[in-house]
Amino acid sequence: MSLPPTFDPVRALSLARETLSIEATAVNAMADRMDDSFARAVALVLGSSGRVVVMGMGKSGHVGRKIAATLASTGTPAMFVHPAEASHGDLGMITAADVVLGISNSGESEELTAILPLIKRMGVPLVALTGRVQSTLGRHAAVVLDASVEKEACPHNLAPTASTTAQLAMGDALAVALLDARGFKADDFARSHPGGALGRKLLTHVSDVMRSGDGVPRVRLDADLMTLMREISAKGLGMSAIVDGEGAVLGVFTDGDLRRLIEKSGSSVDLRALTAREVMHPNPRTVRADALAVEAADLMESNRVTSLLVVDDAGSLTGALNSNDLMRAKVI
Known part of the structure; x- marks a missing residue:
């Protein structure tokens, strides 16, 4: 296998360490500025009789799918709906009993902002997970979770790296707080993971x-x-x-x-x-x-x-x- 002449193993290792450091700093900074908005988001979900509908475009959408899966496996019914598809009929998946978790680092994703008025007209509460609190997404939300980062780990400060790590960490924090509030136990987790090792251990008699x-x-x-x-x-x-x-x-x-x-x-x-x-x-x-x-x-x-x-x-x-x-x- 031939390597490009620009490859420098020392620089690769240095960039890897810098990436981890930047992302760790971003998550720690997010933890330091968390306030009662997070508790209000948890209360909003707990007070809902429906599901958490997670929405996001691009990399935020990939993170959103993981957050929805984590919520669903830890006692909070959740699903991912693609914002672009929502404009073409999938909005019908959302009911007034649901809570929407909208994810966008800029808070200005066109496909997502286009359906915000419709979500509001349906009376569906919106939780925004965004890097810009005063964005369009943030202004439409009942609760805003601030996932802003000082910079991306990408050397050009372009590719979503630290920002998606922050989103993912906030989603995990939300799932953990919800499972604790619901009294979700290890055997409950096993029942939603019957094919996994934990499920076999806790469900097999x-x-x-x-x-x-x-x-x-x-x-x-x-x-x-x-x-x-x-x-x-x-x-x-x-x-x-x-x-x-x-x-x-x-x-x-x-x-x-x-x-x-x-x-x-x-x-x-x-x-x-x-x-x-x-x-x-x-x-x-x-x-x-x-x-x-x-x-x-x-x-x-x-x-x-x-x-x-x-x-x-x-x-x-x-x-x-x-x-x-x-x-x-x-x-x-």
């Missing part, structure tokens, strides 16, 4: 991943060791529950227990004569079917085991699972 019915290895107290081993081999969990006549769990026996039994007994004991009662570990670790699967994973880790028996309130065997089941469910 033991009952969703456990083996049940004939897939659960079990033998009675009087079963001989060969019967016990056949059950372990057949069910593929590396262990078997030992139960009484009512199905209550009395003990457990694992592949590891067999290895240790052979090492300890040598040739002096006829292992075939032993029963499940004699070789089992009584009072094994168990878990409930309604427990979170991540709790089962923690129990396995803390007790250095790879399998667990699942029991009901009466202590009767209802299922079993191992670490492979949890890995297949992507819980661990």
Whole structure:
């Protein structure tokens, strides 16, 4: 790969550091001048029975899509509407119950300012996120969030860089304040992210991943060791529950227990004569079917085991699972 003769790695690194410094300064300055306008914007959204409709052109539009997505995933219904498309019919997506969040660094984006009178006529509250408080967008707004920056990180002070970072940070601040006011918790977040890692951890229960019915290895107290081993081999969990006549769990026996039994007994004991009662570990670790699967994973880790028996309130065997089941469910 050939590099342009103007490339200077030292200058590239210097510009990168300067960019981060300028953008960090812009965000910190915005934080220092925040006032009760921000609280009024939060109250306006909380008092709405509709959605937050985010609008913006160009780079502000890209930022707006991210803000809308963040709001929606943290308990505040939101959607992005392109201002240009709004002038050609999409304005019908906005209702009087909504709040519009208009984003424009200059506050003069033609496509956005063109529909401001229509938004006002509908009685829809407008929150402006802009770099110019006295702009057209700012003057039409019920609340203005000041996202002005001293300069862009672009060496020519042209490309939206620090300004879009400030917009994005303000959007995140708005989303965080709203989720806190709504009492939005980790499990609420998981419900809106069922396909993600957090969703799997907080929404997957033991009952969703456990083996049940004939897939659960079990033998009675009087079963001989060969019967016990056949059950372990057949069910593929590396262990078997030992139960009484009512199905209550009395003990457990694992592949590891067999290895240790052979090492300890040598040739002096006829292992075939032993029963499940004699070789089992009584009072094994168990878990409930309604427990979170991540709790089962923690129990396995803390007790250095790879399998667990699942029991009901009466202590009767209802299922079993191992670490492979949890890995297949992507819980661990």
